[in-house]
Amino acid sequence: MFPGVVALDDVDFDLRRGEVHALLGANGAGKSTLIKIVAGLYQADAGEIRIDGRPVELRDTETARGLGVSVIYQEPALVPNLSVAENLFLGRELLTPLGLVDWRRTRAEARRLLDRLGIEIASDARISSLSVGQRQLVEIAKALDIEAKLLILDEPTASLSQGEAERLFALIRRLAQSGVGIVYVSHRLEEIASLVSRVTILRDGRSVGTYPVDRLDRRKVVALITGDERASVKGTGKAGRVIGEVLLELRRLGRLNEFDDISFTLRRGEILVLTGLVGAGRTELLETIFGARAAGTGEIRVGGRSVAFTSPRDAIRNGIALLPEDRRGQGVAVVMPVFQNITLASLGRFVRRCFLRLREEQQHASRMIRNLAIKTPSPFLRAGLLSGGNQQKLVLAKWLSTQADIFLLDEPTQGVDVGAKQEIYRLIREIAAAGKGVLVVSSDLEEVLEIGDRILALRQGRIVGAFINDNLAPARLVDAITHGHAT
Amino acid sequence: MTGLSAGSTEIGRRVGVAFARIDPATVGPSVALGILFAAFSLLSPNFLTRSNFTNVLVQSAPLLTLATGQTFALLMGGLDLSQGSIVSLVSVVTAGVLMQHGLLFGAVAGLAAGFVVGLANGWLIGRASIQPFIVTLGMLYIAAGAAMIYSGGSSIFGLPQPDVDYFFWFGGGFIGPIPVPVLIAVLLIAMAHITLTRTPFGRHVYAIGGSETVAVMSGIDVGRVKVIIYLVSGGCASIAGFMMSGRVISGQPLLGAGDILLQSIGAVIIGGTSVFGGQGGVLRTVLGVLVVAFLVNGLNLLAIDTFVQRVIVGAIIILSVWVNSWRRRRL
Secondary structure: OOOOOOOOOOOOOOOOOOOEEEEEOOOOOOHHHHHHHHOOOOOOOOOOEEEOOEEEOOOOHHHHHHOOEEEEOOOOOOOOOOEHHHHHOOOOOOEOOOOOEOHHHHHHHHHHHHHHOOOOOOOOOEHHHOOHHHHHHHHHHHHHHOOOOEEEEEOOOOOOOHHHHHHHHHHHHHHHHOOOEEEEEEOOOHHHOOOOOEEEEEEOOEEEEEEEHHHOOHHHHHHHHHOOOOOOOOOOOOOOOOOOOEEEEEEEEEEOOOEEEEEEEEEOOOEEEEEEOOOOOHHHHHHHHOOOOOOOEEEEEEOOEEEOOOOHHHHHHOOEEEEOOOHHHHHOOOOOEHHHHHHOOOHHHHEEOOEEOHHHHHHHHHHHHHHOOOOOOOOOOEHHHOOHHHHHHHHHHHHHOOOOOEEEEEOOOOOOOHHHHHHHHHHHHHHHHOOOEEEEEOOOHHHHHHHOOEEEEEEOOEEEEEEEOOOOOHHHHHHHHHHOOOO | OHHHHHHHHHHHHHHHHHHHHOOHHHHHHHHHHHHHHHHHHHHOOOOOOHHHHHHHHHHHHHHHHHHHHHHHHHHOOOOOOOHHHHHHHHHHHHHHHHHHHOHHHHHHHHHHHHHHHHHHHHHHHHHOOOOHHHHHHHHHHHHHHHHHHHHOOOOEOOOOOOHHHHHHHHHHOEEOOEEHHHHHHHHHHHHHHHHHHHOHHHHHHHHHHHOHHHHHHOOOOHHHHHHHHHHHHHHHHHHHHHHHHHHOOOEOOOOOOOOHHHHHHHHHHHHOOOOOOOOOOHHHHHHHHHHHHHHHHHHHHOOOOHHHHHHHHHHHHHHHHHHHHHHHHHO
8 A cells, every 4th residue: 555664563552432532643653544444445464453352354444334433534525516415325325115315304314413413504505615614514424324333533623613623522422421432533632631531642653652641741742742752842932023014904894694894904023813613704804815705895905005806816916825724625736746836826936038947946946845844755746745734834835935925824734743733833933023924814722822923803704802912811712702702 | 974864865856856857657658659660660561661651740740730739728627629620610711711812811811710719719718717618519519610601511622823832832841851741740849848848827737737726826817828728729720720721722611520629639648648637748749649640550551441440549548548547546
């Protein structure tokens, strides 16, 4: 499967009935491979798997599912053009005695399933009309409908907001109480510490141990994951940054059913964080500033001038950059080489007399790869082969190659491992320190508090709280996001 | 220690560069071409002769020209079904106008008619955002119909001297030992290759084929790039139509109605350009055309009937995509 690479070696792992067991590790540690072996997608070269004490051979996904193994992968595997109900019963359609699809029963069963999980999504909504977070919930509903003995969740909350995550956790607890064994794969322990009983940590394809959760703290976990006893330290914060003039100003900006009455300013050297639940209108707001959506009401001012962008092209010309939430769909051209991704938005720089100076272009790309510590064997590698964190750095490199002054970053560390996360935080601080304005959208509370100078809480499309991040109590933020109180 | 690691990264870089230079997708068609040459040389004494090679190249010049334009459309993830009809339209308009006003006006009017069709394709695809398949399928009918209307459904023969001799020169003449249509095709291929590899426009074509959304979000004027792509494809078809008409010194309303469109798409695919866009290039297309051209030529020399030839060409189109997808999955 991976020629010449041992993805997993000598891993012992056990799961008890009714237990929630966390599987932690950096990207490439072997978590995905382990899951895929249990799911029947890959076959182990050595070793044994037992379910209920009996050795089993998981030849394919069908066998694994038959034995009660249900897996929820990171990337939602839903058909975008079909409805929620159709997706829930895809491949095991409910039929009438005549062998036709029983739509009445399909809709009713779908509704019951969604209600049981407390998911407020219409069963006949098309998947393509749902946000990434909502799709994740549908994915979970789909996996749970199968009589699962063993449920594996691969980073299920990566794109969920606090509220959605809480709802999911409540559900997981209920499932565990009913006797299902649950493996919870994650990068972060903090968010699931209250949920899990034991933690197994993988590093470089080997297990570095299984611990009861109460014997671990953040420092220890980071050390075990990275193999680095020094563990990560909090960033330098605002040190060395000068807050300058206003770069971006929104005045009562609104779009029907998405957000309303949004006003704020972003200054040079500043990191402003916008946080809120999925569906709070955050991505829509960024895309409106970037010209990918037309503003309904209100005004956007860039450098003191009122602007009305009709395309991302306009916005980019005016010094705006967007790192999109949907990395593989909007950020990285996965079939193009790394260096071409880096220069995609700034090709004009390398043109002399109508032609591209390829050498100059490649030298620039190599410089960015070095400066941003993008891990790639060659600038000619297809960008899709890089890990999530490195793809994210690639998108940053693309915008740092332009004249952009205003950086809009939508969930910049989603699906990125612990080490790469810290590097991205460092890059964000460097961008701000270079006198640019950074507007970050994030639902990761820890991240919000770590990088933000100022924090705006968004709820149902409106700003419900503005905070200066100076010993800010997380509870105050959570309160604003979920209940709309700014205290 | 530092010296060692610096050395090894340098080697790593060089290996990366070397791998990037040898395009693995070109290996398949190159090997196929080599096998064809070896086999036909052994089986037929007439294959490996200068007159045969000249003949094959002259005959494949229009296809090379068409497929060069088609490559742009496939690279951006589209295709151009109207190429054959453009050939017909250019043929009758050129011949018709030549009849009254001479070759210069005939050429200008004929080529302009073809470019207008390409521009219309481009506008509908790039600005009105209609699927390339739908637009060019519609245009296939419209341009073919226009060719029939203009010519009244019959061929335009009996072109006046001396224009007809100059006209033939473009389709069948020589400069020294070099056939004119081959020269035209080679010049177009060179221009297309440089455009795709060395200009921002070329990069934008690949970016749109790779991911249109990423291209939009990177500030590329996707609509404009698409207009130009279909202008290039239609323009290449126009030039091919002009050469083909010159070769038969007449205006034929059905000149492009046959196989030529499907051969054009087939050759690009055999060359290894992805039908999903984003990967491939003009040089691969040249390989694809040569494989088809020499295969057909060799089979003709061996007196294998044309019906069998079609079966073989079809099988090769499928086989080449199969080999490519198998190679990609393995990597």
